[in-house]
Amino acid sequence: MSSIKLYSYWRSSCSWRVRIILALKGIKYDYVAVHLVNNGGEQRTDVYRSFNPMKQVPTLVVDGNSITQSMAIAEYLEEKFPKVKLFPEDLHTKTKVREICEIINSGTQPIQNLSVLQRLDEDKRPEWGRYWIAKGLEAVEKFLEKTAGKYCVGDEITAADTFLVPQVGNAHRFKVDMSAFPIVSRIDETLQSHEAFVAAHPTKQPDNPEKAA
Ligand SMILES: N[C@@H](CCC(=O)N[C@@H](CS)C(=O)NCC(=O)O)C(=O)O
Known part of the structure; x- marks a missing residue:
């Protein structure tokens, strides 16, 4: 049984991707909050920087070994915890993801x-x-015209969905007009009620100021 820690910020879309993946794969972990704004940004401290030189979240620490970059983390988790698959076997489909x-x-x-x-x-x-x-x-929507089923690529949840939902979260924060992206919006809406996506949502994180209040 590995010990897993996720350095995360509630509103960070890159951390959010990893939280969704961990939830989908049923992996238990300890949440370590890194406040990106307070104290000049906790991601910029010497200690944090020693394991994430880009001074960004997320960082996943597995048995003392740190892994940065959400895509690398996604691929690591896929290989270490292969039971729930987020990258399809078929090469063409996996490449679309x-x-x-x-x-x-x-x-x-x-x-x-x-x-x-x-x-x-x-x-x-x-x-x-x-x-x-x-x-x-706009580019994602064009892709989805060819690849989407119930989700981004076909009818199974893949890593593409775990990257899409947090980016749509950012779109809402920045007040992007979503009417031009009907497939993106439909998939995002469908996934909002999925339990792993609910658990990974910023509103559910321990460092969400509304939750802490
Ligand atoms: N490519 C990196 C990007 C990480 C990233 O940009 N993280 C943002 C939050 S989503 C961050 O920590 N920003 C802090 C800053 O820019 O100071 C990944 O996917 O992990």
């Missing part, structure tokens, strides 16, 4: 991430975030 993950992971979230926004004047940030999130979701 990875493509959707990467549109979000590399093409969308990094451009609207906190440390990027903090380089802009405060009044420019909402429009910047809205623009880049809408651009990413």
